[in-house]
Amino acid sequence: MDKTSMKVSSQPESEVTVRSQSAQGSAHAAAPNGNAGDRNARVDSDIFRAVMRQLVGGVTVITTADDGRPHGFTATAVCSVCSEPPTVLIVVNRTSRTHPHIDARRRFAVNMLATHQRHIADMFAGKRDDQFDGMTYSMPDNGAPVFEGVAAFLQCVVSSRLDVGTHTIFIGEVVGGGTSDSWPLVYHAAKYGRVNQLD
Numbered sequence: 590m591d592k593t594s595m596k597v598s599s600q601p602e603s604e605v606t607v608r609s610q611s612a613q614g615s616a617h618a619a620a621p622n623g624n625a626g627d628r629n630a631r632v633d634s635d636i637f638r639a640v641m642r643q644l645v646g647g648v649t650v651i652t653t654a655d656d657g658r659p660h661g662f663t664a665t666a667v668c669s670v671c672s673e674p675p676t677v678l679i680v681v682n683r684t685s686r687t688h689p690h691i692d693a694r695r696r697f698a699v700n701m702l703a704t705h706q707r708h709i710a711d712m713f714a715g716k717r718d719d720q721f722d723g724m725t726y727s728m729p730d731n732g733a734p735v736f737e738g739v740a741a742f743l744q745c746v747v748s749s750r751l752d753v754g755t756h757t758i759f760i761g762e763v764v765g766g767g768t769s770d771s772w773p774l775v776y777h778a779a780k781y782g783r784v785n786q787l788d
């Protein structure tokens with residue numbers, strides 16, 4: 590993307606022009622925001638989606654265990670909040686079948702998938718009932734499922750929640766975790782990939 594075509598003011602409300610390019614190369618341009626400064630103004634949803642497609646995310650599967658069964662879904666909306674105490678947040682659509690189980694059990698695990706686990710990302714982004722069949726995972730007492738071979742994982746206890754629009758932000762205090770040598774699976778512009786250059 591030509592950086593000179595991006596002009597964003599330091600104040601979100603007075604954003605002037607955002608010109609972005611999708612992965613396919615077609616350009617989306619936002620007209621100057623005539624409602625700059627109006628707190629009720631909303632960015633065009635196509636522009637919002639185009640901007641968010643530019644954000645590279647690590648691919649995770651959020652899991653929980655409730656009613657004696659494992660549950661999970663693919664997620665990129667995972668963020669470190671602070672390290673004292675170790676805390677993360679996840680953002681969960683309230684239509685997700687896993688949502689009521691996280692709400693009830695108040696525990697979840699963040700499975701940070703490795704590059705060879707793309708099939709797991711695909712499986713848990715769907716609505717099948719047999720997602721855990723054939724999966725190898727461990728589940729500590731009072732914990733949530735952690736898949737074999739992940740790049741890293743966290744075990745979390747929900748400390749608070751906040752409904753925002755269609756989603757719920759769950760804040761999780763981290764009670765366990767671990768890493769492996771595997772490279773993480775990443776997601777950008779609706780495609781899975783791997784990190785191939787870090788300076």
Ligand SMILES: Cc1cc2nc3c(=O)[nH]c(=O)nc-3n(C[C@H](O)[C@H](O)[C@H](O)COP(=O)(O)O)c2cc1C
Nearest residue numbers: 662663664665666680681682685686687714715776
């Ligand atoms: C790469 C990727 C990232 C996703 N990130 C999220 C997310 O952060 N939060 C969310 O609620 N759904 C997210 N989804 C959508 C869910 O994975 C999808 O809606 C899934 O079908 C929900 O399944 P469930 O209803 O069985 O829980 C993502 C999907 C993909 C493919």
